[in-house]
Amino acid sequence: MYGLINKAVEGLVRSRFGDDAWARIRTRAGLPDEPFVSMEQYPDKTTYDLVAAASAELGAPAEAILEEFGRYWTVYTAEVGYGELMRSAGSTLPEFLRNLDQLHTRVQLSFPHLSPPSFAVQGEHADGLDLQYYSSRPGLAPLVVGLLRGLGERFNLDLELKSERVEVGRAHDLFHIRWTARANQGSARGSSTA
Ligand code: HEM
Known part of the structure; x- marks a missing residue:
């Protein structure tokens, strides 16, 4: 995957757990002390190794990482220059989800x-949908x-999620999503650094 992804993993670890934690995770993943280059392609293994190393160092399951x-990622992308791309994907959750492939097609222009x-x-329907991944x-x-x-937070919605693996036909994950408006309506995410 492109370095943009690994850079974001690094940003998450450094901001939540500090530079020392990042140094331990990077070392455990067998990676050199060099910055990731956003536009450069890295083997997928690099990203999986980083997640496994973070899981071991932080004592949390890989799924949680x-x-x-x-x-x-939904906040980071806006901070590193993709805010307009995120905004153009939709002003409601269902609109945004319908446009996900188009969003990545636009990302493909740069990558x-x-x-x-x-x-x-x-x-x-009015308060939910199913999403195939x-x-x-x-x-x-x-x-x-x-x-x-993250997208639920962006659109001030509380989400109820259920997922299942579908192996019939072309294998995929199916997410059953239901939403309710958040009681405490904050401003939309995107400019937030939280
Ligand atoms: C402006 C925002 C976004 C940018 C710049 C972006 C960019 C990328 C990039 C560079 C990759 C790595 C793929 C590769 O290198 O081959 C990726 C993967 C991925 N993106 Fe996005 N993305 C964005 C938003 C989203 C959103 C909102 C979703 C929500 C579902 C999403 C879902 C994924 C997933 C699940 C992958 C993992 C790859 C896979 O499943 O095979 N992305 N994206």
């Missing part, structure tokens, strides 16, 4: 070798859980 990373996931919305990479459903939670 991926989920936390997903939440962080030509992107191997993006694919999403499809089904069964949309297709990826060539294994084990990233918890990342999508975190991304959805």
Whole structure:
């Protein structure tokens, strides 16, 4: 995956757990003390090794690390120059989810070798929908859980999520999403650094 992803993992660890924790995780993952380059492609193994090392160092399951990373990503992207891209994807959660593939197609203009996931919305109703997630990479459903939670916060919604693995036809993860407006309406995320 592009270095942008690994840089964000580094940003998450450094901001939540400090520079020493990052140094231990990087060392455990067998990576040199060099900055990641956003536009450079790294083997997927680098990202998986980082998640495994973070899991071991922080004593949290890999799924929890991926989920936390997903939440962080929805804020981080806006901070590193993709705020307009995030805004253009939609002003409501269902609109945004319907536009996820288009969003990654636009990302592909800057990252030509992107191997993006694919999403499809089904069964949309007033307070929920089903989202299919297709990826060539294994084990990233918890990342999508975190991304959805981050998007819920962005649109001031509390989400109820259920997911299942579908192996019939082209294998994918299916997320059943229901939302309710948050009682405490804050300002929309994007400019926030929280
Ligand atoms: C402006 C915002 C975004 C940017 C710049 C961006 C960019 C990227 C990049 C560079 C990758 C790595 C793929 C590769 O290098 O081959 C990626 C992967 C991914 N993105 Fe996005 N993305 C954005 C928003 C989102 C959002 C909102 C979601 C919500 C569902 C999402 C879901 C994913 C997932 C699940 C992957 C993991 C790869 C996989 O499943 O195979 N992205 N994205």
